[in-house]
Amino acid sequence: MATWQLVQYVVTGITVGSIYAIVGLGFTIIYSVTGIINFAQGEFVMLGGMIAFSLIGLGLSMPVALILAVVLVTLAGIIFNLVAIRPAGRASTITLIIITIGGALFIRAVAGLYWGRDAVPLPPFTGDESLSFLGAYILPQSLWVIGITAVLMVGVYLLLNRTLVGKALKAAAINKRAAALVGIDARMMSLISFALAAATGAIAGVVIAPLSYASYDMGIMLGLKGFVAAAMGGFTGVRGVFLGGLGLGLAESLAAGYISSSYKNAIALIFLFAVLLIRSRKLMVGEEGT
């Protein structure tokens, strides 16, 4: 087993894992603030990549196209919140699940109609000459992915845990009425969280598209894997989602490399059930505030 092979798999794993982490971050942001699992999170990622593609096709320069794409998707997230989430008020978990799934179906279908079913390419940020690293090749785009992921993780962690805004965001999730008493509007917090999640999702889409193409249905699997990463952080922990995403990416890459690539998606499901198993043990003791 050549070392360079291992390094290659690890590099790929960390790159892919970083994407899972960013997608998972979106789940974490929304859940921490609203307690909702946003099944449409993967679609924000997809929209990021696809819109960037279209904007570049219109002749806009890379940096402008990327930033505009993120802005537009953030807008989409805000609209989604206003149109589908806010009117639902204090709906039950199952209603919210249906709403976000319905939203995801809608967004995906519209994307499929507009952009067609084919995968589209995006040019890499800084050229496509592989760099050599410990005998393996690493694309500069991968470095972008890893770098941006790190920045986002740190940024969101600080935002949620160290700033006043972050505390306000979380307060609304913990106790709406108490938060309202100190002037925090839960609905506004919900809106902000969706905007943030859409933004981070779009960044993920924009940054991964040069590596693995964008297509109208890329949101499904990414969404599932991001979900798993978020679940490993209990849906509230930034460190957990980061490590979880990386772990998942690495496991997938190593499995694909050393066993067979058809097992890639099975890894995510295995991780999912492992997380659920662990959670179920935790939930055994004391429910409903005994």
Add this chain to the structure above:
Amino acid sequence: MVDILQMKGLTKAFGGVIAVNKLDLEIHEGELIAIIGPNGAGKTTLFNLIAGVFPPTRGQIFFHGQALAGTNDYQRARMGIARTFQDVRLFGNMSVLDNIMVGLHPRSKYGMLSAAFRLPRGHREEASIRLTAINTLNMVGLGRRANINASELTFGQQKLISIARALATKPRIIMLDEPAAGSNVLETQEISDLAKRILEMGITVILVEHDMRFVMGTAERVVVLDGGEKIAEGTPSQIQNDRRVITAYLGEQEDQI
């Protein structure tokens, strides 16, 4: 005097916090005993340990001499240990009568099959369940409210129903978790009378309570907990004058009594 419940060395720790600490306590059959203590004294944890909501970290509980280790809450309910909740927890989307009929679940048997095919056994049991539930409802004076939605009752009425519901399980012991909380003077009196009537039915009553007037006027024996340990036990008047109790409740300012 027979002991219906015995706790030996009962300890419960949540992570680093010891909620109940090596507690030894006997509950005599047919008595009305109150467990009091300042906030965080471990009263609710003790309740939950007896009810079987979670297992103790150490120690044993005996019910009629039989060790309860390994049994969980629904099994203990079937064995005859009933409890109410501080926050009531009625089944809000069901009628008042339905709530009580759920209490009769462990004392009845007909299952999915009999129900699905309308077997006569089901009809018979259902009629008997209904009758018993109506009688229990009448016992707490809310017979006329049988068919309204449980969430439409006043808080005081909901409390009575939750007690009636627990009584329907035909328990040997009933544990009332802060039955007087949030009630006005009239309602508190009603609950006190109810507690005494339950006693007359031969059921042992254990209460956890903060309302001192209620405790003094209702309980025969009082046990005081503080920091998860028993610091005093005796009749209400003995407890009232106990130095340690006063200190536990009021800190060091005994003069303020």
Add this chain to the structure above:
Amino acid sequence: MMPLFIRGRGKMLVIATLVVLLSIVPLLGNAYYTSVLIIIGIHTIVTVGLCLLMGYTGQVSLGHAAFYGIGAYIAAILSKTYHVDPWLAMVVAIIATAAFAFAIGFPVFRLRGNYLAMATLGLGIIIWILFRELDWITGGQSGFLDIPTLSIGGFSFHSDFRFYYLVWGFCIAVMFISQNIVGSRMGRAMRAIRDSESASQSLGINVTLVKVKILALSAAYAALAGSLYAYYVGFIDPPPFGFLFSIRLVVMAVVGGLASIWGAIFGAASVRLLTEFLHPFGDIDVVLFGLIIVVVVILSPQGVIRGLVDLWRRISRKLAPS
């Protein structure tokens, strides 16, 4: 539980009318209507089970298509590959699926809320993958063909006309049984669990066992429906048993009113008819489907019938002279 505005004799009347109307349809001779209603009937059977699980017991399942698929595949494989009598194959399919649900129910129901939803989702996906990958038994992606038809003695249910009455016969029976369960001691336990699990446990109800039993029952219904589907179409492949169908089922249950047995017909019919209606729009159909789901669920989370009733009440209150 019938929508509250219909009680007693009114309820009987509505049900009777429904039964009469349903009986007449095939006699109208329109093949399209008949086949659509057969599918609606099959879907209703699954939806009733889902209502029992979600509406009455308060749980969630985003993977119910798996039970439907397992029922279909077992019935198909036993009757065609192993030449088992189709009726027997169906019975085996129902029992096996229910047993499977019973077994996985215990670990699964340790979870609540969103985690439970994800577990059911994950399980549904895994089983769907198995339908696809175990192609030496199931025929994999290319599907499983030539499934025999049901028959009693010489009377074979090969025509839509006959199959229609078979399906709806089962459907009415399933609804009758479910209605009986809901109004019984078991039904009270289910609703109690939905409202407060801890209080239910404190009253001596073995909450986990009840949930598992209802899951098994709903799986049995799904397997029955799946078998009927296999016998009807004569051919099955993995796509109808995937995530999308699980979601459709949930939508059917919600639209008809989660806690309503009879509403299940309405829910299944609405979703089916909506899909048929959107067909000519070509690729936009999923777009509109998603949109409509969201709108309906937001406007009337208790189901469309309830939503319309509430709307009616509000309107009549405004119109009535004070």
